[in-house]
Amino acid sequence: MKILVIGGGGREHTLAWKLAQSPKATKLYAIPGNPGMAEIAECVPDISIEDNKAVVDFAKTHDIDLAVVGPEVPLTNGIVDAFEAVGILAFGPRKLAAEIEGSKSFSKGLMKKYGIPTAKYEVFTDAAAAKDYIRKEGAPIVIKADGLAAGKGVVVAMTEEEALRAITDIMEAQEFGQAGSRVVIEEFMDGEEASLLAFTDGETIVPMISSQDHKRAYDGDKGPNTGGMGTYAPAPVMTPALVAQAKETILAPAIRAMAAEGRKYQGCLYAGLMITAEGPKVVEFNARFGDPETQVVLPLLRSDLVEIMTACARGDGSLKDLDIRWSDGAAVCVVLASGGYPKSYQKGYEITGLAEAAAKGAHVFHAGTAEKDGKIVTAGGRVLGVVAEAADVAQAVEKAYDGVSAIDFKDKMFRKDIAHRALERLI
CATH class of the missing domain: 3.40.50.20 (Rossmann fold)
Structure with a gap:
């Protein structure tokens, strides 16, 4: 093909x-x-x-x-x-099905209508009304630009002042353009986040191995939100029982709801989850593979991806007949970013050590790179994803950072604590 x-x-x-x-x-x-x-x-x-x-x-x-x-x-x-x-x-x-990501207000309305567990919320198109609501509800509280913002349109505000500033930035200063002309304000959900992606042909749903992203720029989950600074899979917080629960209460109802709305959903459905005391709840739905979740989930897939994607796209019922297998091991991705990311950063710095990292057993996936005069140079905020597979998370972490040590470019920035939650569970 x-x-x-x-x-x-x-x-x-x-x-x-x-x-x-x-x-x-x-x-x-x-x-x-x-x-x-x-x-x-x-x-x-x-x-x-x-x-x-x-x-x-x-x-x-x-x-x-x-x-x-x-x-x-x-x-x-x-x-x-x-x-x-x-x-x-x-x-x-x-297009109609992709609106589950394209509009957070649509997605939240769908969940409310069909009883899919998520945070309580309100939608605003007026900044003053949004600020009044924040003052009434208090903090912590979550502010989301309604439209697409490259994974950066969410502010988890721990103080009222931070929440009000988010409204100013998103709605009044239009930091994300038209994507922020409407905002969704949600209650803060306490718990641990995880990502659960699934293959679907519109009827059959096959959950992939769970993963966990690290959104904050700096160690200890500090600093501004980014597109993702690293991932690992599987996420220990997502026990087999919780994966089964999420499929039953979130993934399957969402696919049925989309079909009922005349928006048959085929492809990859990404559920960003919060594991709360009441069970998994939806933080967000995305209409595609996550980035950098894909970098740790797909290396653990042992079946033919072309075969799976063809079955999903055809929607002919053949997905249910596929025996989709996964590795029993773990994978870790450490994102190498340009200094200053997610704010302003410089481009065009030569990258060295790619072959050396591969020789150490790492997969090096390019994100923001370019070729110039025969050399690979930086060309984005997130530059590379260094991925390692191993028998368990601890070994994968060690192997991934071994790969990271081989690669260099000016102002290289990365988190040194990827998979810290998983490692803490091993202590």
């Missing part, structure tokens, strides 16, 4: 890497791709992933059999609908 991967970050590099392992994958393309993906796929950097016509025209011209959509923006722009209109199989939800 000829396969097209859409996107150019660490998630897409991981997807391409896993797809390339399938004997069914005869040729891989990536729009736009990145230097890491270029080792396994033909990259097409001159087409925008937001230009549905150009992407679909490329797919038609190159006889693509399966398109795999990584980022949320093309999904919410209806790229899967555009592929289907010309008869090309595509993995990912259609």
Whole structure:
């Protein structure tokens, strides 16, 4: 099969890497791709992933059999609908289904209507009314930009002052543009977070191995929220019983709810969960693989990803017949970021040690890199994901940081405590 991967970050590099392992994958393309993906796929950097016509025209011209959509923006722009209109199989939800991520107010309304456990909330389009609500409710409280904000539109405010400032930044200063013209304000949920991704064809739901992200920029979960500074899988907090409970009370009802709303959901459904005293509750739904969760979940997949994605995309009932297997081990991802991230940072610094890290047994997934004069240089906030697999989390942590030590670039920044919650459970 000829396969097209859409996107150019660490998630897409991981997807391409896993797809390339399938004997069914005869040729891989990536729009736009990145230097890491270029080792396994033909990259097409001159087409925008937001230009549905150009992407679909490329797919038609190159006889693509399966398109795999990584980022949320093309999904919410209806790229899967555009592929289907010309008869090309595509993995990912259609535009109406992708609204489960594209609009937090839609997602929260869906959960409320169908009784899916989540935090209580209110939606506001007026900043003054939002601030009045915050003063009434107090802190801690959670402020979310309604639309897409590249994973950064959420403020967990521990003080009233911080919450009010978030409204000023999001709604009045328009820090996230139109995505912040409406905000969702939620109660603060106490507990431990985990991510549970699932394959689905619109009926059958296959949960993947659980994982846990580290959103804060600095050690000890301090500093501003980021797109994610590292992950590990499985997450010990997600016991087999809790995974089964989440499937029964969250994943399955969500898929049924979307079907009932005329928005059949196919692809990967990402449930960001808070494990509370009352059980798992939804923090957010995403309409695609997480980043950097994908970097630790897919290395643990032992089945053919092309086969799974094809079954999800076809929606012909074949997903339920697949025997999807996972490793008994663990994986850890440490994100190497540019100094200053998630605020301003410099680009263009040469990266060294990539081959040395790979020689130490690490998978190095490119996120924000570019090639310049034959050298790999930094080109984004999150630059690389250094991933290691091992028999358990402790060994995977040691192996991942061994890989990190081999790589260098100016102002390299990373957290030194990835998987600390899992390690604390081993003490």
